Amino acid sequence: MSTRTVKPVRSEIRSLEPYVPGKPVEELERELHISNAIKLASNENPLGPSPLAVRAMSEAAPGVNRYPDGSSYYLREALSRFWKVPFEQTAAGAGSNDLIDILCRIHLGPGDEAVMSHPAFIMFAIAVRVAGGTLVRVPGRDLFHDPPAMLAAINDRTRLVYFSNPDNPTGTRVTRRELDEYFARVPDHVLTILDEAYFEYVTDPEYPDGLEYLRLGKRVAVLRTFSKIYALAGLRVGYGFFSPELASLVHRVRLPFNVTSVGQAAAKASLEDLDQVARSRSLNEEALGFLRTELPKLGLTLTPTWANFVLARFPGSAVEAAQKLERLGVIIRPLTSFGLPAEYARISAETKPELTRLLDGLRRVL
Ligand SMILES: Cc1ncc(COP(=O)(O)O)c(C=O)c1O
Incomplete structure (x- = not known):
């Protein structure tokens, strides 16, 4: 040859x-x-980080000769209790970036499309291409996402629509009314990713909690992180909430031991420090x-x-x-x-x- x-x-x-x-x-x-x-x-x-997280890290440190709990069981149990989402609908990742990457690998192959706003969090664009999918960028309106235009970009090949809410690098958000209208119209074959890395910072009553859509049975994945308000960026711990079916796919695709033992311990402890x-x-x-x-x-x-x-x-x-x-x-x-x-x-x-x-x-x- x-x-x-x-x-x-x-x-x-x-x-x-x-x-x-x-x-x-x-x-x-x-x-x-x-x-x-x-x-x-x-x-x-x-x-x-919270002093509780720092203490949990030092307590976990002597045990790092052992592999971590591969399923992040106790962290996910704490997240399930904290956010009132069933345990089997949770997964943890090496930062929420890990989960963005996993969702792209689950859903995208050659010919499959993923829609995102422009500008928006650039790691999604990278993950789409790495997975082999085609990125469709929809210009924002004055640096805000434009959900009707994103809906208009959906076709039979679309598998994912990604909202960073609030967005990075703009800092802007999509309102509850906008997302309600979006979810009333988005077709069933599309999974919507709501990346809520800055969720805990938002005090605006117009800002929607992505979990509401999951509870309504919408096809949605809600991603959050310990890197931002919980101040654990250096440890790399993120998490997501999914339908039970999608969560089970995430667990099949994620790398074994994707969250370190120190990270699991610190993240779980941080949740307690309101x-x-x-x-x-x-x-x-x-x-x-x-x-x-x-x-x-x-x-x-x-x-x-x-x-x-x-x-x-x-x-x-x-x-x-x-x-x-x-x-x-x-x-x-x-x-x-x-x-x-x-x-x-x-x-x-x-x-x-x-x-x-x-x-x-x-x-x-x-
Ligand atoms: C919108 C958004 N999503 C995800 C992430 C990634 O966070 P993590 O540290 O959890 O991977 C960031 C980090 O800056 C972000 O801005």
Whole structure:
């Protein structure tokens, strides 16, 4: 056989752009030989994990010579009790990214389509292509998802529709009324993924709880995470709620031991610390209030946000501003890798000292 006809790697994998994460503080410090860099680029919770989670991690640490509980039994039992969803409808993942990837691998093959808003959380776009599916991007309306347009993009080949609610990188949300209308019309052959990574931050009464649709028997998967308000991003623990049939498929496809023993223990303990969640939420509100007041004074325009970050439109190139800020030890996130114009950057709602340094930096570079 001629070697020219042999394709050792799938062409859709070769054409993928790798996910660009926010630059780690350590990397910037190494590059600049500085020691006090700050990062406002990855939508993390600056308060840090609950003391209950930290204790659970140290208690679990001596046991890491053993493989973890492969089914994340106790964590799922706690999630089932906490959210009042039957145990057999739950699954845990190495971050909710893991579950996004699993759902794409379950549903998509060559010729199958997946619909998402543009812009929206880019990991879904990557997971669709890795699974071999075709991505259909539907332009948002003023950086909000446009559910009627997403419905209009559905055809016989559509298997998945993905909502990040609230969305990353825009911070915008889809309302209950919009989702009610969407679920009244979406055809049965489509699974809708509601990615609610920032669920606990939202206080808006118009914001829907995805579990309501699952309880109504809609074809929906609801994904949540311990990376955001629970401040366990470094441990990689996410979870999802599904129909019993879909949950059983998720358990067949997920890797064995996909959640570490330390992660399971910390996540379960975090669920018990309601005070920490409330504190994180009010710290976030305070930081967002500060950003909403101060950034427009510097000429930045903010998109309304329901998450723990703001999407800011700079008066010029945010890519250049971000590079200059980095020289001052401040990391923000330009969004060209999310397909947004160079004027946009995402800035996390961090603590007051960090926000003050950000503002000082912006005053110097703009
Ligand atoms: C909308 C959205 N979904 C999922 C994730 C992934 O979170 P995890 O850390 O649970 O994989 C993120 C992370 O930034 C996100 O913004």
